[in-house]
Amino acid sequence: MLDDRVRAVLERLESEEQRPPGVAVEPTTGRFLFSVCAPQADCEVLEIGGGHGYSTIWLGAAVRHLGGRVLSLERDHECIADWRRNIADAGLEETAELVEGDARETLPMIDDVFDVVFLDAANNHYEELFRLARGKLEPGAIVIADDVTLHADTLRAYAEARQADATLLSTTVPLDRGLELSVVLR
Numbered sequence: 001m002l003d004d005r006v007r008a009v010l011e012r013l014e015s016e017e018q019r020p021p022g023v024a025v026e027p028t029t030g031r032f033l034f035s036v037c038a039p040q041a042d043c044e045v046l047e048i049g050g051g052h053g054y055s056t057i058w059l060g061a062a063v064r065h066l067g068g069r070v071l072s073l074e075r076d077h078e079c080i081a082d083w084r085r086n087i088a089d090a091g092l093e094e095t096a097e098l099v100e101g102d103a104r105e106t107l108p109m110i111d112d113v114f115d116v117v118f119l120d121a122a123n124n125h126y127e128e129l130f131r132l133a134r135g136k137l138e139p140g141a142i143v144i145a146d147d148v149t150l151h152a153d154t155l156r157a158y159a160e161a162r163q164a165d166a167t168l169l170s171t172t173v174p175l176d177r178g179l180e181l182s183v184v185l186r
Contacts, residue, residue, distance in 0.1 A: 001038060006061045009090040013054045024054035025120065025146060026176035034062040036142060037116055043068035046114040046136065048103045048129050049121035050074035053086035053096075059118065060092035070096040071112065073103040073121075107132040119145040123154040127161065141184040143168075149178025 002010075014027055025033075033055060037043050043063045050056050050072035059070045074080050080100055087096050099106050103121055107129065117133050119126060126145060133143070143162075148155045149172065162170035162182045170182035 001034075001065055002061055003091070005089065005091040006057060009086055010054070010057055013052065013057075013086065024051060029146065029176045029179065030055060030058035032173075032175060032179070033118060033144065034058045036144070037062035037068070038066070040068065040115055041066040043116060044112060044114045045070040045116045045118065046110075046112075046133060047072040047118045047120070048107070048133065049119070050083050050098060051076075051079050051120070053083040053090075055118060055120060056083065056087060056096050057090045057092060059116075060087070060090070060096040064092065064095045068095075068115075071099060071110070071114075072096060073099050073101070073106055075100070075102045103129055104132065110136065112136060113138055115141055117141070117143045119143060120147070123147060123151045126155060126158045130158070130162075137184045139184050139186055143180075143182040143184070145180040145182075147177045148172055148180045149174065152178070155180075 037059055045059050047056055047070055056070055056072045074083055083098055114136050121129055148159050159172055159180045162168055162180055167186050168182045169185055173179040173181050
């Protein structure tokens with residue numbers, strides 16, 4: 001599943017010193033995302049905040065063999081150019097698609113239903129982005145929000161709201177910068 005092209009791009013990105021916006025997730029978070037998506041047949045993934053494509057590569061490699069795709073949303077023009085180059089270098093153009101623009105504007109126009117949502121955008125927009133994505137999820141879908149412990153001052157309310165929502169089962173996973181993992185129950 002992780003062929004030589006994918007591994008080469010991941011290794012290159014891991015060795016580069018990246019800067020905001022688009023700072024990549026940690027490699028262990030990438031492996032976690034891969035592990036969540038790879039066993040699912042026809043897995044439809046929505047990535048909100050594609051950055052330079054590092055997490056998209058993990059997600060795209062995960063869904064490639066059992067079917068599925070990654071729809072990645074990104075607004076930063078520097079990130080968009082890098083995203084396109086990195087996805088092409090990894091050979092994932094058939095698996096990953098990019099929607100350019102602010103997710104708060106582009107997400108309402110997307111009619112798809114998703115199995116997994118990876119939320120890694122501007123922290124102060126998580127609540128709004130979750131609300132916009134929620135209508136595109138059915139029972140069994142998973143939402144993974146990054147940075148919830150790193151930016152606990154901003155994202156504590158997000159995590160608490162997910163954990164208090166009776167339509168979800170949500171827990172904070174203390175991996176890397178912290179992930180809020182929410183499963184849609186109804």
